[in-house]
Amino acid sequence: MVSERRGQTAGVKAVAAAAGVSLGTVSNVLNRPEMVSPVTRAKVEAAMTQLGFVRNESARQLRAGSSRILAYLMLDAGNPFFTDVAKGVEEAARAAGLSVFLCNSNEDASREADYLDLLEQQRVQGVLITPIDQHSSRLRNLPARGTPVVVVDRAIDDDQHCSVAVNDVLGGELAIAHLLELGHERIAYVGGPETIGQVTDRRAGGWAALRKAGRPASDLIEINTGALTVAEGRGAGQRLAGLPAARRPTAAFCANDLLALGLLQQCVTLGIRVSEDLAIVGYDDIEFAAAAAVPLTSVRQPRQLLGRTAAELLLDESANPDHEHQRVIFTPELVVRTSTSGAG
Amino acid sequence: MVSERRGQTAGVKAVAAAAGVSLGTVSNVLNRPEMVSPVTRAKVEAAMTQLGFVRNESARQLRAGSSRILAYLMLDAGNPFFTDVAKGVEEAARAAGLSVFLCNSNEDASREADYLDLLEQQRVQGVLITPIDQHSSRLRNLPARGTPVVVVDRAIDDDQHCSVAVNDVLGGELAIAHLLELGHERIAYVGGPETIGQVTDRRAGGWAALRKAGRPASDLIEINTGALTVAEGRGAGQRLAGLPAARRPTAAFCANDLLALGLLQQCVTLGIRVSEDLAIVGYDDIEFAAAAAVPLTSVRQPRQLLGRTAAELLLDESANPDHEHQRVIFTPELVVRTSTSGAG
DNA sequence: ATCATCACTTGAAACCTTTCATAACCATCA
DNA sequence: TGATGGTTATGAAAGGTTTCAAGTGATGAT
Numbered sequence: 001m002v003s004e005r006r007g008q009t010a011g012v013k014a015v016a017a018a019a020g021v022s023l024g025t026v027s028n029v030l031n032r033p034e035m036v037s038p039v040t041r042a043k044v045e046a047a048m049t050q051l052g053f054v055r056n057e058s059a060r061q062l063r064a065g066s067s068r069i070l071a072y073l074m075l076d077a078g079n080p081f082f083t084d085v086a087k088g089v090e091e092a093a094r095a096a097g098l099s100v101f102l103c104n105s106n107e108d109a110s111r112e113a114d115y116l117d118l119l120e121q122q123r124v125q126g127v128l129i130t131p132i133d134q135h136s137s138r139l140r141n142l143p144a145r146g147t148p149v150v151v152v153d154r155a156i157d158d159d160q161h162c163s164v165a166v167n168d169v170l171g172g173e174l175a176i177a178h179l180l181e182l183g184h185e186r187i188a189y190v191g192g193p194e195t196i197g198q199v200t201d202r203r204a205g206g207w208a209a210l211r212k213a214g215r216p217a218s219d220l221i222e223i224n225t226g227a228l229t230v231a232e233g234r235g236a237g238q239r240l241a242g243l244p245a246a247r248r249p250t251a252a253f254c255a256n257d258l259l260a261l262g263l264l265q266q267c268v269t270l271g272i273r274v275s276e277d278l279a280i281v282g283y284d285d286i287e288f289a290a291a292a293a294v295p296l297t298s299v300r301q302p303r304q305l306l307g308r309t310a311a312e313l314l315l316d317e318s319a320n321p322d323h324e325h326q327r328v329i330f331t332p333e334l335v336v337r338t339s340t341s342g343a344g
Numbered sequence: 345m346v347s348e349r350r351g352q353t354a355g356v357k358a359v360a361a362a363a364g365v366s367l368g369t370v371s372n373v374l375n376r377p378e379m380v381s382p383v384t385r386a387k388v389e390a391a392m393t394q395l396g397f398v399r400n401e402s403a404r405q406l407r408a409g410s411s412r413i414l415a416y417l418m419l420d421a422g423n424p425f426f427t428d429v430a431k432g433v434e435e436a437a438r439a440a441g442l443s444v445f446l447c448n449s450n451e452d453a454s455r456e457a458d459y460l461d462l463l464e465q466q467r468v469q470g471v472l473i474t475p476i477d478q479h480s481s482r483l484r485n486l487p488a489r490g491t492p493v494v495v496v497d498r499a500i501d502d503d504q505h506c507s508v509a510v511n512d513v514l515g516g517e518l519a520i521a522h523l524l525e526l527g528h529e530r531i532a533y534v535g536g537p538e539t540i541g542q543v544t545d546r547r548a549g550g551w552a553a554l555r556k557a558g559r560p561a562s563d564l565i566e567i568n569t570g571a572l573t574v575a576e577g578r579g580a581g582q583r584l585a586g587l588p589a590a591r592r593p594t595a596a597f598c599a600n601d602l603l604a605l606g607l608l609q610q611c612v613t614l615g616i617r618v619s620e621d622l623a624i625v626g627y628d629d630i631e632f633a634a635a636a637a638v639p640l641t642s643v644r645q646p647r648q649l650l651g652r653t654a655a656e657l658l659l660d661e662s663a664n665p666d667h668e669h670q671r672v673i674f675t676p677e678l679v680v681r682t683s684t685s686g687a688g
Numbered sequence: 689a690t691c692a693t694c695a696c697t698t699g700a701a702a703c704c705t706t707t708c709a710t711a712a713c714c715a716t717c718a
Numbered sequence: 719t720g721a722t723g724g725t726t727a728t729g730a731a732a733g734g735t736t737t738c739a740a741g742t743g744a745t746g747a748t
Contacts, residue, residue, distance in 0.1 A: 009489055009490060011733095011734055011735080012735065012736095013735095021697075021698090022697060022698045022699065023698080023699075023700095023734095023735085023736095024697070024698055024699070024700095024736085024737080025696085025697060025698075026735095027735070027736055027737080028696090028697085028736095030735090030736090031736075031737095035695085035696070035697095036696075036697085037695080037696065037697095040696080040697085052485070052489055054464050054465055054489060055465050055734090055735080056406070056465070056467065056733090056734050056735065057402075057462075057465040057466045057467065057735095058401075058402040058403075058405040058406040058466070058467060058733090058734080058735090059402075059406050059703090059733075059734035059735040060465075060734080060735055061402040061703095061735090062400070062402040062403050062406055062702095062703050062704065062705085062733095062734085062735070062736090063703050063734080063735045063736040063737075064703090064735080064736055064737085065703075065736095069462075071445075077421070077427045077430060077446065078424060078427045078428065078431070080422060080424070083421045083422045083427070086421060087422070087448075087450075090448065090450075094455075099447075099458065099459065099462050100447075100448075101415075101445040101446070101447065102421065102445070102446035102447065102448065103443075103444075103445065103446065104430065104431075104434065104444075104446065106431075111438075114443065118401075118413075118443050120398050121398055121399050121400070121401040121404075122401045122402075123400065123401065123402060141396070145353060145396055145398060146353060230631050230632075230635070261632065262635075264635065265634065265635040287574050288574075288605065288635075290609065291574070291605045291606075291608065291609040291632075291636055291637060292635055292636065292637060293635060293637050293638075293639070294637075295637070355703095355704055355705085356704070356705065356706095357704080365727075365728090366727065366728045366729065367705090367706095367728085367729075367730095368706085368708090368727070368728055368729065369726085369727060369728075370705095371705070371706055371707080372706095372726090374705090374706090375706075375707095379725085379727095380726070380727080381725085381726060381727090384726080384727080399704095399705085400703090400704055400705070401705095402703090402704080402705090403703070403704035403705040403706085403733090404704080404705055404706075405705090406703095406704080406705070406706095406732095406733055406735085407704080407705045407706045407733055408705075408706060408733090409706095409733080
């Protein structure tokens, strides 16, 4: 009984010796099994299982120069919207025989930067990213150095990479137009920080809707949050409740559903009636929006499709020599529920 | 103007040439900067940025033999419970200067197996996993071959690895005991599939509570689901509603909050009053539980702590030569809300 | 018999870093 | 002056795989 020290892994060399063949043949069994005679292949495979051979991917990648991994650098893994996008990515990647590593920047620019460096060093096949800072030089440099990038949920007119997005300005417009139609005259826009493109686009859409309706700018009040989370949504609720009744909005449009759910929850806690006292519109239409204390009106985006399309563009970029960068833009859709339409 | 072909990256050799130093010196700047004189270091660093040098991690890892990456193979990335666990993992890893890759098995055993193979081939520093099948041979083999493993959210009496868990049997007991105390005499246990340990443990706890209360086995009805998702929860709601009134349970304990939220949502849709007609208890106490249509009674687990502890055990295992495998078990806590306690 | 063909196999080179023993250099001290 | 020690730089070897040109036999055709 030979006791193997931990970490002692047999390599192709050992397998070759055990099977009585050459190194190259073992490699062929691994990479081009059809070129190896059935009997030899069987011998090699037997040796592999017997020795517990595990291919060293670092060495493989170093020599072969290609990675079988795709990374999706998410803005917030705790937001079900992005995990749905990730599902779409995984689906497309799996269909192409690749694996996906998920990375979570968690709305932190330095973590995003660290991950980008790491992924570049890993020489992954490509990076999908929903960026915090879409103008970061690191992000722009990646493609030129050989790592394809696709920006997800952000439209970018950069000729370095593809992007797949949903028209956030239109989404914001839909939301505010809906609230204006319902007769609201003092509306809050809840969102932040400014660095996140989604936040500013959706807000811009809101302003556009206001302008189109011929309403004064004073009808839209901006409430800034530090992040797009449930906790920040609750905080925004506190702030809204603290306003003197005369200046308190009768409706709120939140930059995403997490904020909206937090706000909604705070309203329930404080006894503010959602819809009657404060109408709320969210954004993303995550699965939990429909199950909320008061079902949430929200702007729906094609979540999985977003991820799938992005992954497909990335795959095309690395496979197709005359790939052309594209900007795909989907259209959002307003889903009206009780949080704005009352007892429904 | 030299046009570089895509993917053409400068290596240490090129940097050394450009800086007029030897290869080894460049490596020293990278790995032991304190051993190289400030002036030389400056020269090398200048050359690096000028050439856009990006260290090839495959080569580094091949030679150095160590990875700076930790993987967390999640049961369901779409479940906020696991993303909270992941946050804990990231926190601990970051404190130790490591990065985390998230992988999503999505309750699919073959995806879990693929990821385990991949991670082993990548020679990651260690694998954290919430397994679908905790008895898989693949899982048991990893540690012996040099990849440390920590099982998260499952207690395993295997001497191959550490595990960090919450006492799910106790959690199930708390839930059912609570419902029994409220006077319910026909209770449904909603969960599945059987292969998932959490499902069977929580159910076992439920049966234990029933026994302790001296109630007949007929008081607990099992409703099987195909996965632990909101959609399956809605399906369970349909099935419950379809039962003849005489056999329909007055309370339901769900194996996790996603199921509970789906069930709850279906009840609202069907006009079944939650708490009055059907009391519901969930499990995990995810952030959305409190914000649900009817705030959800749930069994709370220390989510981030779970992840942090697991990561710390893993780090100890790879750093500390006389590491001993441990089984850490936390205690769950029942959080009572309106879904069981009525208008509250 | 000879030669071309075919189906496999082989072994050395290459991929890019890190490591480590050795060398070079300089300053200090006896 | 020569020896000593300390600091910094060097260059060859090593790590595990893939690749590819070249080799080996066997088969079939001439």
